[in-house]
Amino acid sequence: MPGSKSTAEQYADYKLKMQKIADVRNAIAVLGWDQETYLPEKGAAFRGQQITTLSSIAHELFTAEDLGSLLHQLQNNQDLNAVQQKNILLSIEDYDKNKKYPAALVAEISEATNQAYHAWIKARKANDYQIFAPALTRMVELKRKEADILGYEDHPYNALLNEYEKGANTSMLDTIFTEVKSALSPLLDKIAQQPAVRRDFLHRNYNKDKQWKLGIDILKEMGYDMKAGRQDISEHPFTTSFNPLDVRVTTRIDENDFSNMTWSCIHEGGHALYEQGLPSEQYGLPCGEAASLGIHESQSRLWENNVGRSLDFWKFQYPKVQQLFTENLSDVSLEEFYHAINHVQPSLIRTEADELTYHFHIMIRYEIEKGLIDGSISTKDLNHTWNEYYRQYLHVEVPDDAQGVLQDIHWSHGSFGYFPTYSLGSFYAAQFFASAQKQVPELATDIASGQYHSLLEWLRTNVHPFGRFYTSNELCEKITGKPLQFSYFLDYATKKFL
C-alpha cells in the first residue's frame, strides 16, 4: 500500500535511487578517465555525445519529483541514525540547489563555458589576453547571476566559494591571506639571503622506465591498493574514483626533470588514498563522498609536502633513488638533494611554484576573483592588473600574457572560488600533520625507515571514514581541537626553511 512504508523501507528506496544516480555518474567518470588516457583521436566526437547523454540522464534522475518528495518525507526522521539523517539532510541541500538553476541558465553557462574555453586556448596561442577578455566578461556576469540564484551572506563570492568549500567565506580567507602576507613575506626575505643551492642534477636525463618504476614503488609503499586502482600516463596528472574499490591515478614523465613525476605521483597518491579510504557501504550517498576540495587537497599535499619533501622521507628513499639513477646522483649527497628539492624562489607560474611562494599565487587569484565578482576589478586590461599584483607580491615582472593572466584553465571553465581550496589544503595539511605527529610518537622514525602505515592508519581513523558527515572546519576541530589556523603552516615552514 503506498504511503504506508516503514522508515527503513523508505530509506532503502532513497539509497537505491541515489546509487542509481551514482552508477550513471561513475560511468561518466570512466568515460572521462578513458578520454584522458587511451581514447583514440577519432573517438572524441562520439565520446562527447555519450558523456552529454549520460549527464542529462543523471540530471533527470537527480531532479525527479519522486526523489524530492521521498527526501522531504525522510527529513528530520528520528528513526534514522545520525549518518542516515546527515545523508538525507545533505541530499536535500544538493537536490534543492540543483533545482534552483533554471534550465535556460544551465544551457547558457554550458555554452559560455565552451566558448570561453576555446577563446582561452586561442588567446594563449596568440599570447594575447584581449582575445579572451570578451568571453571572460560574459563568464563573470554569469557567475554573478549564479551567486544571486544560489544566495549568499555578506559577499556574492561566498556563494561560489561554497560550491567547492562549504562553510568557507571571504572574511575567513581575508584573515588567512592577511597572515600569509604579513608572516610569509619576511620569511621569504630571510630565505632569499641564504646561500644558493645546487639544482642542476634534478635536470639530468632520468630514464622513463626507471622513473615509472620508482613512482609505482612509492605508491605501493604509501599503501595505495593496486588491486583497487591503477596508474596510467596522461597530459595532466589527476585522480579519479568510480568507487572506493576502483580509484585511479595518472602521472606524466619528463626525462629531463626528476621532480615532475616524483611529486605528482605522491600528490595524486594522497588523493587516491583518501578515495580508497571512503566508506564503500556509503556508496552513492553524501557520507561516501569527500568532505570538500580543501580536505581532498589536504590529503594530497600532506603526502606531497609534509611527508614527500621531508628529510625523514628521503633518508630512506634517497639511497634507493641514488642506486636507481647512479649515473645522475652518485655525486650528490642526501643534504644537497634535500635542499635542491626544497628550493624557494618567487616565480611566474603557479603550478611550478615552491610550497611557500605558491600561496602568493593563490592570494593574487583570490583577490582578483573577489574583485571581479563584486565589480571592484574589471576584466578590461586584467592582464595589467595581474602583472601589477605579481610585481607587488612576488616581485617578478610578467613578460607576457601566456605566462601571466592566461596561465590557468580555471576561469575558462567557469571555476571561480576553486583556487582558494589549494591554499586551504596546505593549511589543513599542516594542522593535521601536527596532530598526527603528536598522537603518533613513532611517526618520524617510521617515515625515516620507509614505513608509512602508521600515518595511513591515523588518516584512515581520523580523516577518511567520515565522507561529508563533517564540514571541513568541523572535521578540523574534531581532529585538532581547533578551527583552521594559519600558524600551523607558518610553524612548519619556519622550522623547515630557516
Ligand code: CO
Ligand atoms: Co590535487
